[in-house]
Amino acid sequence: MRHPPPLTALFGGAALTLVTAVSAAAGVGPGATAPLGCSVGYATVNQWAGGFQAAVVITNNGAPTSGWSLGFHFTGGQHLTQGWGATWSQSGTDVTAANESWNGSLGTGASVTLGLIASWSGANPDPTGFTLNGLPCSAGSGSSPGPTTSPTPTTTPTPTPTTGAPELSVSGNRLTDPSGATRRLLGVNRSGGEFMCVQGHGVFDGPVDDTAVQAIADWKANAVRITLNEECWLGLDNIRPEYRGAAYVGAVKELVARVLAHGMTPVVELHWTYGQYTGNSTGCLDVHASCQKPMPDARYAPAFWTSVANTFKDDRRVVFDLFNEPYPDRATATPEQAWACWRDGGTCPGIGYEVAGMQNLVDAVRATGSRNLVLVPGIAYANDLSGWLAHAPSDPAGELAAAWHVYNVNSCADESCWNSTLAPVAARVPLVAGEIGENTCGHAFVDRVMKWSDDRGLSYLGWTWNTWDCSSGPALITAYDGTPTAFGLGLRDHLRTLDGH
Incomplete structure (x- = not known):
């Protein structure tokens, strides 16, 4: 059906927590104040037996760029099966995500969100060794919480029905x-x-x-x-x-x-x-x-x-x-x-x-x-x-x-x-x-x-x-x-x- 009347916005003010937020410097001497290079947030959005979905948020804290390439390493034997927001590839443990034609421009302070689906077995640790255009972005923490500032819905206990929905x-x-x-x-x-x-x-x-x-x-x-x-x-x-x-x-x-x-x-x-x-x-x-x-x-x-x-x-x-x-x-x-x-x-x-x-x-x-x-x-x-x-x-x-x-x-x-x-x-x-x-x-x-x-x-x-x-x-x-x-x-x-x- 095509569709309801306009709604009044109900803005909540919550923001995604970047789980890995670190910086890199390039071309600066010892003791100098280093310009921030990039920060990367990685979060497992959904996980099931043998597979998972993750979101990756890249923020460019350096000079504006007209093209970008994110790199990182899977450390638990994970294998990329699908990705979006970038052109994805994997060689061994190394994963690369290069910009699409429509999101290559990344100004100072600008962010882009990518997504992926991958397989795993045994354990599913977060990736390491994040780089943006070859410069290191992280020596990150490895934890993967979801958004911590979003309100948590109150779950009301639900009754057990006398007759349940069947498998069909x-x-x-x-x-x-x-x-x-x-x-x-x-x-x-x-x-x-x-x-x-x-x-x-x-x-x-x-x-x-x-x-x-x-x-x-x-x-x-x-x-x-x-x-x-x-x-x-x-x-x-x-x-x-x-x-x-x-x-x-x-x-x-x-x-x-x-x-x-x-x-x-x-x-x-x-x-x-x-x-x-x-x-x-x-x-x-x-x-x-x-x-x-x-x-x-x-x-x-x-x-x-x-x-x-x-x-x-x-x-x-x-x-x-x-x-x-x-x-x-x-x-x-x-x-x-x-x-x-x-x-x-x-x-x-x-x-x-x-x-x-x-x-x-x-x-x-x-x-x-x-x-x-x-x-x-x-x-x-x-x-x-x-x-x-x-x-x-x-x-x-x-x-x-x-x-x-x-x-x-x-x-x-x-x-x-x-x-x-x-x-x-x-x-x-x-x-x-x-x-x-x-x-x-x-x-x-x-x-x-x-x-x-x-x-x-x-x-x-x-x-x-x-x-x-x-x-x-x-x-x-x-x-x-x-x-x-x-x-x-x-x-x-x-x-x-x-x-x-």
């Missing part, structure tokens, strides 16, 4: 639990994680504490879709330090844990991504992840899914939704070009950045060893699934479901279209309506969507559990205690009739 698998065209029973995902979207951080306001829009998650469960929802921003997760330096990297990842993990504790399935989804798009139906001219782009980008999206999959791969109750609303069809000349771009990515007609296709993202998830259920949306803002079966990405785990979005303003917004284009897909693979909604502040349209889906045993999630004015975008609630809007009343009352699902 694909069985033909059904979602099933370990006993083989059919399961449906019926619930809501929780928007905010895609836009609050990039706008500099926080991580989530409104409370996500135990009381707030309990209010969702009280509607008898059994699933919550959590919308995310790749730049915030990966810790890119255009995001405020207190809302990126470790702080952001930690907040998302806490919300996922609360959703699970209330017996609901968390669906983590990539919503906003990097890449400048100026073509038909552009959402913004910004290269950064500040609006919906037609396709995920090859620069950061695979790294995002590598990190997310590694974070949650040991819990198959967590579902992955690859990308919010692809619309390569608005940029390309023919449906076949659009579907080819959707699946294969690369250089796509009409899109000015390198695209990660759905196959690239499935491959990134499965390369981690994850067997979590993966949702793959169609084109035309996920409303068109007419080419989904013919172009579906291959999945060695066999755990793919089709995702679609439907609003009363979409092209495919009636039973005739659903019968002709969606029913054939639903006959072959599980079909999940990741977003349903309408712009009328009522629920006549979603009532029809829910009936059509119920008749076929399909899944659906209402957009959205946020307290926006429903005239500016479908909002289910007027307060985070679960008080419904007129639109939300339809979904809430219907879910309660399906208690037990």
